[in-house]
Amino acid sequence: MNKAIITVVGQDTVGIIARVCTYLSEHKANVLDISQTIIDGFFNMMMIVDYASSDKEFGDIVADLEGLGDEIGVRIRCQREEIFTGMHRV
Amino acid sequence: MLNIMEVHETNQMIEQEKLDVRTITMGISLLDCVSDDLATLRTNIYQKITTYAKNLVSTGEAIERDYGIPIVNKRITVTPISLIGASACNDVDDYVKIAQTLDKVAAEVGVNFIGGYSALVSKSMTPTERLLIESLPTALSVTERVCASVNVGSTKTGIDMDAVALMGRMVLEVSKATADTDSSGNSKLVVFCNAPDDNPFMAGGFHGVTEGDAVINVGVSGPGVVRTALEAARGKDFGVLCETIKRTAFKITRVGQLVAQEASKRLGVPFGIIDLSLAPTPAVGDSVGEVLEEIGLEQVGAPGTTAALALLNDQVKKGGIMASSYVGGLSGAFIPVSEDQNMIDAAASGCLTIEKLEAMTCVCSVGLDMIAIPGKTSAATIAGIIADESAIGMINQKTTAVRVIPVIGKDVGDMAEFGGLLGRAPIMPVNQKSCEAFINRGGRIPAPIHSFKN
Numbered sequence: 001m002n003k004a005i006i007t008v009v010g011q012d013t014v015g016i017i018a019r020v021c022t023y024l025s026e027h028k029a030n031v032l033d034i035s036q037t038i039i040d041g042f043f044n045m046m047m048i049v050d051y052a053s054s055d056k057e058f059g060d061i062v063a064d065l066e067g068l069g070d071e072i073g074v075r076i077r078c079q080r081e082e083i084f085t086g087m088h089r090v
Numbered sequence: 091m092l093n094i095m096e097v098h099e100t101n102q103m104i105e106q107e108k109l110d111v112r113t114i115t116m117g118i119s120l121l122d123c124v125s126d127d128l129a130t131l132r133t134n135i136y137q138k139i140t141t142y143a144k145n146l147v148s149t150g151e152a153i154e155r156d157y158g159i160p161i162v163n164k165r166i167t168v169t170p171i172s173l174i175g176a177s178a179c180n181d182v183d184d185y186v187k188i189a190q191t192l193d194k195v196a197a198e199v200g201v202n203f204i205g206g207y208s209a210l211v212s213k214s215m216t217p218t219e220r221l222l223i224e225s226l227p228t229a230l231s232v233t234e235r236v237c238a239s240v241n242v243g244s245t246k247t248g249i250d251m252d253a254v255a256l257m258g259r260m261v262l263e264v265s266k267a268t269a270d271t272d273s274s275g276n277s278k279l280v281v282f283c284n285a286p287d288d289n290p291f292m293a294g295g296f297h298g299v300t301e302g303d304a305v306i307n308v309g310v311s312g313p314g315v316v317r318t319a320l321e322a323a324r325g326k327d328f329g330v331l332c333e334t335i336k337r338t339a340f341k342i343t344r345v346g347q348l349v350a351q352e353a354s355k356r357l358g359v360p361f362g363i364i365d366l367s368l369a370p371t372p373a374v375g376d377s378v379g380e381v382l383e384e385i386g387l388e389q390v391g392a393p394g395t396t397a398a399l400a401l402l403n404d405q406v407k408k409g410g411i412m413a414s415s416y417v418g419g420l421s422g423a424f425i426p427v428s429e430d431q432n433m434i435d436a437a438a439s440g441c442l443t444i445e446k447l448e449a450m451t452c453v454c455s456v457g458l459d460m461i462a463i464p465g466k467t468s469a470a471t472i473a474g475i476i477a478d479e480s481a482i483g484m485i486n487q488k489t490t491a492v493r494v495i496p497v498i499g500k501d502v503g504d505m506a507e508f509g510g511l512l513g514r515a516p517i518m519p520v521n522q523k524s525c526e527a528f529i530n531r532g533g534r535i536p537a538p539i540h541s542f543k544n
Contacts, residue, residue, distance in 0.1 A: 036094070080157055087345060
């Protein structure tokens with residue numbers, strides 16, 4: 001399993017999760033968990049995905065999701081999970 | 091499983107508080123390049139560095155993209171060139187040609203600095219080490235990316251005062267040779283006492299002779315992250331303050347450790363060390379001075395500054411040590427005046443003086459760093475500053491360094507502009523009394539006693 005964390009930050013709008021999930025399903029990345037909250041007035045969504053079987057290179061997924069975020073008007077980041085587990089888990 | 095607040099905290103550090111990995115530095119040994127023919131030596135150096143480092147920059151960029159963490163610099167250090175060139179160099183120009191080879195290879199592999207145009211002369215100089223030192227004014231003015239360092243003393247050997255006197259003259263000559271860019275050649279020249287073999291930061295990095303054939307060292311940073319964390323500790327006692335710094339340093343260092351391991355794996359080069367340093371940049375919010383002010387000083391340089399820096403430095407190490415398998419390099423807080431907006435302001439207002447900075451270097455990781463002084467300062471006075479700083483390092487068994495920049499044509503009240511990460515600096519006043527007779531004695535200061543520590 002290769003886990004990545006996708007975060008969406010910005011103004012809440014209809015269909016953000018749907019569009020991200022559509023992209024992920026088209027490219028065979030499996031969504032393991034989704035959570036969302038409001039931090040400092042901004043919509044924050046986090047997805048944990050497994051990209052081990054994806055038909056795309058990880059770097060392309062990062063770039064595609066960033067482009068999708070630009071289209072919707074939110075910030076979408078996709079990062080490998082280890083930077084978060086490294087920092088927050090001993 | 092990770093929660094959204096943890097993920098938000100990490101990304102907040104990166105996006106708002108300027109958390110970054112300051113440098114991935116590949117150390118490369120050039121010992122097997124040695125030849126008594128200069129052309130062969132230069133070819134060997136070129137081939138060895140391009141072979142090892144050809145994927146350094148692209149690998150660094152791939153890691154940046156995968157983890158979403160900026161890696162500001164990708165750099166190379168090499169074995170001190172005074173050793174590598176010893177059998178092939180007969181004059182100053184021969185050494186300059188090696189510097190030009192290093193500059194060319196650095197440009198080709200895409201790194202912004204290559205360190206190791208160095209001589210280690212803590213006890214005494216060989217004729218070729220003297221040649222390398224005398225080549226510095228030309229080498230640093232005809233190259234763009236080459237960084238030089240000279241180690242003039244150590245706790246075990248004492249201080250080579252002949253080298254100190256020579257460096258006083260050379261610093262001034264480098265200033266003259268690069269006068270058209272505010273004497274910026276000296277931003278690429280560090281004079282050390284107790285120089286570490288595995289420092290990934292520039293300008294003082296070189297690949298020590300005790301190192302392997304190649305190694306990956308990583309320097310982390312993050313003064314902005316520490317400052318933001320300390321906002322929550324305002325008004326609290328020192329226990330809370332220190333705990334906050336320690337926790338933050340731990341988190342920062344874990345990112346460095348991850349990047350170092352990943353770079354090592356992808357490049358097929360062993361992981362060396364993490365350098366736990368808070369390294370500022372001239373950007374607002376990326377300042378060690380600001381951290382000290384957040385601890386409770388009206389401005390850096392006020393009474394209490396040395397104590398605040400001492401605790402900051404110590405807590406950064408305590409937090410970082412557990413986060414990494416191997417810690418080395420300089421590890422602590424850097425206080426380069428021109429690269430830190432709050433230091434620049436404090437120096438310009440007169441609150442921060444060279445004498446206070448000297449006291450601060452007793453408890454921080456490096457020394458008098460990126461300090462602009464009047465261009466009319468004498469070589470003997472510069473040598474005196476180097477000797478003072480070396481003595482602090484020698485007696486206290488720590489690394490100290492001097493990177494002062496006598497700015498030709500400028501005096502107290504003027505600003506020197508170095509550009510980019512090197513920043514800008516107000517010309518600071520230097521004590522006008524002479525130390526010429528002291529410097530002109532020649533010889534060496536003996537190694538200090540290792541007991542009776544008072």
